[in-house]
Amino acid sequence: MPANERMIMIAAHDQAAVDERLAVLQAIYAEHGVANPTVLLAPAWALLSPIAGTREPPHAPRALFAAADLLAEALTRTHPGGARANHARAMRGHICNVAERAGVTPELLLASDAVAVEPPVLSEALVKIALAAAEIARLSPAIGAIPTDMALPAAVVEVTDRAEARLEGWCTREKSEYLARAVLSQKPEVCVEIGIYGGRSLAPCAAALRENGIGKLWGIESWSPQASLEFSTHAVNDVWWRDVDYARIKREFLRFLVDEDLVSQVGVVEATSQRAIGLFDRIDFLHVDGGHSTYGSAEDVVLYVRKVATGGVIVFDDVNWASTRPAQGILAAVCEPIHTFHNEAGEAACIVYRKR
Numbered sequence: 386m387p388a389n390e391r392m393i394m395i396a397a398h399d400q401a402a403v404d405e406r407l408a409v410l411q412a413i414y415a416e417h418g419v420a421n422p423t424v425l426l427a428p429a430w431a432l433l434s435p436i437a438g439t440r441e442p443p444h445a446p447r448a449l450f451a452a453a454d455l456l457a458e459a460l461t462r463t464h465p466g467g468a469r470a471n472h473a474r475a476m477r478g479h480i481c482n483v484a485e486r487a488g489v490t491p492e493l494l495l496a497s498d499a500v501a502v503e504p505p506v507l508s509e510a511l512v513k514i515a516l517a518a519a520e521i522a523r524l525s526p527a528i529g530a531i532p533t534d535m536a537l538p539a540a541v542v543e544v545t546d547r548a549e550a551r552l553e554g555w556c557t558r559e560k561s562e563y564l565a566r567a568v569l570s571q572k573p574e575v576c577v578e579i580g581i582y583g584g585r586s587l588a589p590c591a592a593a594l595r596e597n598g599i600g601k602l603w604g605i606e607s608w609s610p611q612a613s614l615e616f617s618t619h620a621v622n623d624v625w626w627r628d629v630d631y632a633r634i635k636r637e638f639l640r641f642l643v644d645e646d647l648v649s650q651v652g653v654v655e656a657t658s659q660r661a662i663g664l665f666d667r668i669d670f671l672h673v674d675g676g677h678s679t680y681g682s683a684e685d686v687v688l689y690v691r692k693v694a695t696g697g698v699i700v701f702d703d704v705n706w707a708s709t710r711p712a713q714g715i716l717a718a719v720c721e722p723i724h725t726f727h728n729e730a731g732e733a734a735c736i737v738y739r740k741r
Contacts, residue, residue: 394526394696399435403519406431414512422446422507429515436521446507447498450480453514454495460521463667463694467574468599469524472517479513524599526571526669526696530723531737535566544592544645551641553583553634560726560735561589564672567698567737568593573669574600579658579685580675580702581606584638590672591642591650603652605661605675608635616678618708658685668692673712674702682712690719690740698723699738 410428417424430442430449437456443449457473464470477491484494487502494500537545545561556564568576568590576594578587581604594600608631642648654661658675671693673685686701693699699720704713705728713736720738728734 395435395522400522400525403432403522407516407519410512410515414508419508420504422504422511425508425511425515429511429518432515432522433518436518436525445498446502446511447495447500449511449514450483451495453477453518454480454491456518456521464574469521469574472520472524476514476517479510479517483507483510524572526573531563531567531570531698533563533566533724535570537562537565537569538596541565541569541589541592541596544647545589547645548585548588548641552585552588552638554585556586557726561586563724563726563737564700565589565593567700568600568670569596571670571698572597572599573697575665575668576600576602576670576672577665577668577689578602578604578672578674579689580673581638581653582674583634584641586672586674587651588641588645588647590670591647592645594650595647600650600669601652602650603654603661603664605654605656605658606635607655607657608632616676616681618676618678618706622677658688662688662692665689665692667694669694669697671697672700672702674700677703677706677708679708679711682709683715686712686715690716693740695740697740699740700735701738702735704736705732705734 406428410425410432413424413428426443426446426449433449433453433456434442437452441448443452453476457477460467460473461470461477480494481491483502483506484491486506487494487500489500494502545558545565548561549558564586576590578590581587584604587602587604591602594602610627610629610631639653642651654664668689671689673682673689675685676682690699699716701709701713701716703709716736716738720740722736723739724737725733726735726737
């Protein structure tokens with residue numbers, strides 16, 4: 386997927402090859418590269434090409450710098466403040482350093498092969514840009530299905546166990562583990578869950594983000610009977626939500642975040658989803674499990690799915706409710722289904738999509 390897309394993804398085989406390519410680059414640099422930057426072009430490009438805006442191999446360092454600059458511009462624009470953007474800015478810093486040492490502007494360096502630069506300066510910049518590209522590749526989600534057989538880290542399993550024991554909610558173990566694997570494999574930076582309730586589905590995602598070392602999960606929940614009943618579903622459901630002890634559920638959830646040391650990974654937005662939408666410019670991972678009324682569920686999809694990055698993951702709950710069918714129709718128009726959870730009766734209960 387080119388760098389000008391909203392979400393940069395690379396092939397799984399490229400992810401697996403990063404360490405091998407780094408070893409090749411470093412060996413060539415140690416033996417020949419300091420005095421001969423030309424020999425570094427191919428191994429540096431092998432690390433940059435999976436995430437660069439073009440697949441055309443560079444004929445000179447200037448062309449590789451230009452591809453790195455294009456990538457850096459895209460990432461700093463679409464992922465401001467994220468870990469990938471930080472590495473992208475480092476790329477630009479290396480380009481600016483080369484220009485400064487050559488006595489020209491960065492714009493002239495990127496525009497002309499005729500700029501004279503000392504070979505050791507070029508070699509050092511090529512290696513540093515390649516190292517930054519390797520870090521971006523490691524942080525970028527891999528194209529393909531979310532692995533259902535990935536072994537979960539012990540810390541994620543333990544958080545999930547304690548969430549099931551302590552928190553209110555209906556998230557099954559199957560779904561909890563899938564959500565954790567989705568976060569671990571896709572490495573989203575901006576995650577949003579509409580409808581925290583007791584936090585059973587949020588907890589494994591937050592634990593997975595902690596394992597990744599990047600990303601934040603924003604949970605949106607009003608914990609309010611007025612918000613829950615704004616749009617009616619059916620009488621039995623409405624009465625149940627009217628009588629929920631929201632204060633207790635909220636208190637137990639917040640205490641759980643503190644006890645499990647997940648405060649850094651989770652931001653709580655105590656508001657309706659309609660009011661919270663303005664907080665997000667881009668979303669990489671979206672879990673829609675708010676109100677199930679026809680209007681409410683469709684509104685959540687219309688408001689939030691447009692913010693999801695191309696290639697981003699969307700989890701939509703309770704698809705077996707007739708009232709959520711209009712929302713499902715909207716999702717089908719802009720997404721591809723990639724996984725379905727079924728309830729004990731064998732009915733589809735939750736569908737996972739990837740944004741086209």
